[in-house]
Amino acid sequence: xxxxxxPDSDTHSHADHADHEHGVSGPGYTTPAAMRTESGRExxxxxxxLRVGMDVDGPDFVGVVDVDxxxxxxAELIDTVEMPNKxxxxxxxxxxxxxxxxxxxxxxxxxxxxxxxxxxxxxILDASDPRELSIEKxxxxxxxxxxxxxxxxxxxxxxxxxxxxxxxxNSDGELPGGFLQLDQEDFSIDGHWETDLGxxxxxxxxxxxxxxxxxxSSEWAAPKxxxxxxxxxxxxxxxxxxSIHIWNWETREHEATLTFGEEGLIxxxxxxxxxxxxxxxYVGAAxxxxxxxxxxxxxxxxxxxxxxxxxxxxxxxDMPVPPLITDLLVSLDxxxxxxxxxxxxxxxMYDVSDSANxxxxxxxxxxxxxxxxxxVAGHEIHGAPQMLQLSRDGKRLYWTTSLFSxxxxxxxxxxxxxxxxxxxADVYPDEGRMELDEEFVVDFGDAPGGPARAHEIRxxxxxxxxxxxx
Amino acid sequence: MLGQDGGGETHAVSLxxxxxxxxxxxxxxxxxxxxxxxAAGVGLPYGCxxxxxxxxxxxxxxxxxxxxxxxxxxxxxxxDVGYVLLCLAEPRSACRIExxxxxxxxxxxNPWK
Numbered sequence: 001x002x003x004x005x006x007p008d009s010d011t012h013s014h015a016d017h018a019d020h021e022h023g024v025s026g027p028g029y030t031t032p033a034a035m036r037t038e039s040g041r042e043x044x045x046x047x048x049x050l051r052v053g054m055d056v057d058g059p060d061f062v063g064v065v066d067v068d069x070x071x072x073x074x075a076e077l078i079d080t081v082e083m084p085n086k087x088x089x090x091x092x093x094x095x096x097x098x099x100x101x102x103x104x105x106x107x108x109x110x111x112x113x114x115x116x117x118x119x120x121x122x123x124i125l126d127a128s129d130p131r132e133l134s135i136e137k138x139x140x141x142x143x144x145x146x147x148x149x150x151x152x153x154x155x156x157x158x159x160x161x162x163x164x165x166x167x168x169x170n171s172d173g174e175l176p177g178g179f180l181q182l183d184q185e186d187f188s189i190d191g192h193w194e195t196d197l198g199x200x201x202x203x204x205x206x207x208x209x210x211x212x213x214x215x216x217s218s219e220w221a222a223p224k225x226x227x228x229x230x231x232x233x234x235x236x237x238x239x240x241x242x243s244i245h246i247w248n249w250e251t252r253e254h255e256a257t258l259t260f261g262e263e264g265l266i267x268x269x270x271x272x273x274x275x276x277x278x279x280x281x282y283v284g285a286a287x288x289x290x291x292x293x294x295x296x297x298x299x300x301x302x303x304x305x306x307x308x309x310x311x312x313x314x315x316x317x318d319m320p321v322p323p324l325i326t327d328l329l330v331s332l333d334x335x336x337x338x339x340x341x342x343x344x345x346x347x348x349m350y351d352v353s354d355s356a357n358x359x360x361x362x363x364x365x366x367x368x369x370x371x372x373x374x375x376v377a378g379h380e381i382h383g384a385p386q387m388l389q390l391s392r393d394g395k396r397l398y399w400t401t402s403l404f405s406x407x408x409x410x411x412x413x414x415x416x417x418x419x420x421x422x423x424x425a426d427v428y429p430d431e432g433r434m435e436l437d438e439e440f441v442v443d444f445g446d447a448p449g450g451p452a453r454a455h456e457i458r459x460x461x462x463x464x465x466x467x468x469x470x
Numbered sequence: 471m472l473g474q475d476g477g478g479e480t481h482a483v484s485l486x487x488x489x490x491x492x493x494x495x496x497x498x499x500x501x502x503x504x505x506x507x508x509a510a511g512v513g514l515p516y517g518c519x520x521x522x523x524x525x526x527x528x529x530x531x532x533x534x535x536x537x538x539x540x541x542x543x544x545x546x547x548x549x550d551v552g553y554v555l556l557c558l559a560e561p562r563s564a565c566r567i568e569x570x571x572x573x574x575x576x577x578x579x580n581p582w583k
Binding site: 052053054055057086087088089118119120141150169172173174223224227228229230231232314316317318319320321405406409410411413416 | 487513515516517518519520521522523524525527540542543544545570571572574575577578579580581582583
């Protein structure tokens, strides 16, 4: 039975995959192709909604957006689950289980792990009914600080009944951070995932490829550096990252550092190929505005810049403005790479079927400092393309326009007053093009309780930015 | 009045938003401005609550405060001109403080503009 036949629930149930090749049922899909072709169209989206750094006196929330075009509430925020405290800065979030645990009997993809970037508080939400989210457990900041960690970022479930969260700081908001491990059963803290930090001094995002025993992590900066805003003095002082780290996935030891220098300043999101046989991936260097490909060759890891974008002169600004690549993702068939240029205002689509030679095939402008289009369906665009999420079939690209509260307030201060948007483009993978959907807009400025920032997006049933295949 | 621990005093703190709104708080000994505002039902922006993130940045217009821990989110140039972190700031006299989310945005301007 496919999800498309169960319009009331797009959560993936055990029954859906009783025919797994190993005879056990789990929460995910055996291959990326199975997820792409069998999972059905997304019907609801979970979207982070934030009030941090705004004069709206309320907590952040996880919003539920109706993305089913046949529904009377299509493109509306149909529910918001407010956090118990203010000031969390919900940012990225993830599932308790994904395709990497698809052979684990008894597992279900039914809980969202929702960390607060600023508060270091970690919320566990029961998402077994995607339209009735509820908070099940809260791990308070003090419990996290006990492990000398803060600033939780990327959440992945990992094989073996665990959840690993990249942490950007120590308990004072200083370097180096590390990785916090939770138990999948009761969501208690195990402690650090890593046995050896090696040369890792900064942390941000990570991805793993279990078949090749590797994990790759990237670098933003110390929380006390990036939390208050982006200061070029900090870049000049070497306080921002320029490297990625190669880890032994089994022994949890740091093995190597790939240092990019000027060509790879502030490497943020890491996306490896979905095909678990591949040993390569991409990282977007936000400040250098390069896409860097990393790959294994003769037993070692190497890198090359495969996309290099230019800064542009802005008539009202003193210095050429970099595009600032803040998010990127790869379609489930590994054919297309999409990324967002948050300071310029475009989202780009590259054909990466020849992975070392990406070919620009299309782009959409929406908001930003250079875009012609500053309005969609009567809603003024505050911010620019930022966090991306692609439908599993690769035909719809959604994005939100807020980056991070203090950076929003610096570069797009209107977000702080009016909130930000969720937008969408229709993608035509066979033709290699995409088109802004002029009808679809979810205005978080109209969120119940006052305007909010919109950040990361996830689908019930799994995402191309969180599932990993064993 | 004398505090129960440490001999501190309760101080009157006047909060001003840029839109003209004003509120008055009474902040007890060894109490931070964010805690006192929370107890009084006055909403102030905050984030980490330990001085790393700067979300609660206010500007001290008059009076004295002491930070209960190192205000890591503030650089020397910020502290020199009176920015304080209200999640750590304990008044040592009557104070007037500019508050609201837009104060934090003063700390770091757009570097390309």
